[in-house]
Each structure stands twice: as C-alpha cells, then as structure tokens.
Amino acid sequence: MILDVRAVAPFYKNGFVVGCERTRQGIVIDPGDEVDQLLAAVRDHDLDIRHILLTHAHVDHVTGVAAAKEALKAPVYLHRDDLFLYENVVQQGAMFGFRVAPQPPPDVFYDGSPIGFGDYETTVHHTPGHCPGGVCLRVTGSGQADTHLFVGDTLFASSIGRTDLPGGDYARLMRSITDVIFPLGDAAIVHPGHGPDTTIARERATNPFVLEYLSRR
Ligand SMILES: [Zn+2]
Numbered sequence: 045m046i047l048d049v050r051a052v053a054p055f056y057k058n059g060f061v062v063g064c065e066r067t068r069q070g071i072v073i074d075p076g077d078e079v080d081q082l083l084a085a086v087r088d089h090d091l092d093i094r095h096i097l098l099t100h101a102h103v104d105h106v107t108g109v110a111a112a113k114e115a116l117k118a119p120v121y122l123h124r125d126d127l128f129l130y131e132n133v134v135q136q137g138a139m140f141g142f143r144v145a146p147q148p149p150p151d152v153f154y155d156g157s158p159i160g161f162g163d164y165e166t167t168v169h170h171t172p173g174h175c176p177g178g179v180c181l182r183v184t185g186s187g188q189a190d191t192h193l194f195v196g197d198t199l200f201a202s203s204i205g206r207t208d209l210p211g212g213d214y215a216r217l218m219r220s221i222t223d224v225i226f227p228l229g230d231a232a233i234v235h236p237g238h239g240p241d242t243t244i245a246r247e248r249a250t251n252p253f254v255l256e257y258l259s260r261r
C-alpha cells in the first residue's frame with residue numbers, strides 16, 4: 045500500500061494519500077491546509093485518485109476540499125450527521141480566529157457500502173462522540189496482512205478526541221472507541237487525525253482515558 049501523510053501549521057492535522065501500488069488508483073483523506081503537499085504526493089506516486097473521504101467535518105479537516113476536488117475531479121464523501129458542521133465551516137474558522145473559504149457540497153453520504161480503489165477496499169464505521177458524523181475508515185487490501193484505520197479525531201496515541209465542541213458527547217465517544225474501533229483488531233494500525241500512528245493493542249493496554257473508562261464500566 046502506498047501511504048503518505050502531511051501536516052502543516054496552524055492545526056497540524058494529518059492529511060493522507062493512500063494508493064494501490066499495482067493499479068495506481070487511490071484515495072485522499074481529510075485534505076486541509078496541507079492540500080498542496082498532498083497533491084504533490086499524488087503526482088509523485090502517479091496516482092489516479094478515485095475518492096476524497098472525510099473522517100468528519102471540523103474545519104481543520106476540510107479546508108483543502110475545494111482545491112483537492114478541483115485538481116483530482118473525484119467525489120467528496122461525508123457522514124450525513126456532520127453536514128451541519130460542514131455547511132458552517134466559515135463560522136468554525138472564525139471561532140478559531142481564521143478566515144476560511146466555503147467548500148463545495150459533499151457528493152456522497154456514507155451509506156455503509158465499501159469504497160474501492162484498485163486492490164484495496166475502505167469500509168466505513170460510524171464513530172460519533174467527537175462530533176455526530178465522525179467515522180473510522182478501515183482500509184484493507186486483498187492478500188495484504190495489515191489493516192489500516194483512519195480514525196479522525198476520535199482516538200489519538202495515548203489520548204482521545206475532545207468532546208466540548210458542538211455535537212460532542214463523551215459517553216458516545218468512549219463507546220465508539222471501545223465498541224466500534226477496538227473490535228477491528230488488536231494488530232490494526234491506527235492513523236489519527238493529529239500526531240503519530242499507534243495500534244489498537246497499544247491503546248487498549250496503555251491509553252489512560254480508555255483504561256479509566258473501562259475500569260468504571
Ligand atoms: Zn475534529
């Protein structure tokens with residue numbers, strides 16, 4: 045699997061390019077302020093991007109959607125429950141003190157169908173809590189041992205997503221982490237929306253927020 049990650053100031057939000065090494069088909073996940081670097085990576089890998097997938101619609105994860113869609117001519121996917129956030133991206137930016145351009149409407153709402161690119165497949169798992177329409181994108185390849193989880197801001201290495209923004213809900217977040225993401229497999233590689241990669245096994249064993257929650261359940 046081809047995998048590239050980029051992040052820039054001020055949010056240091058991870059944007060991803062994922063591709064099939066055989067067919068050169070690929071996806072872009074969460075294009076934000078680093079979109080020019082993602083597009084450069086797409087060119088470097090000679091990829092044909094088929095889908096632009098959003099883990100959720102917070103401002104840092106969507107500011108590059110217009111540029112990515114214009115350059116890649118690929119449809120944009122979002123969970124329906126985050127449409128209110130997506131449509132308010134300009135106001136979200138203002139809340140953080142940034143001037144943000146409105147983005148083009150999403151083309152597809154996730155409906156549970158797998159999303160393919162080359163020899164790979166993305167399945168979409170609804171993980172509300174950080175926001176209502178958060179999803180975990182699970183990427184697997186035929187004949188590939190590794191499972192890759194793009195979890196947005198639901199789960200981080202040794203931390204969890206904040207739940208104090210509009211639509212946030214701590215109990216739902218913890219259920220999404222422990223009942224939806226963890227069953228996807230201890231060996232799965234987790235790619236959070238901010239910061240370094242981790243694994244399910246590591247977070248299950250050492251994440252202080254998870255350990256505290258499970259000890260009380
Ligand atoms: Zn977020």
Ligand SMILES: [Zn+2]
Pocket residue numbers: 057102104105197237238
């Ligand atoms: Zn974020």
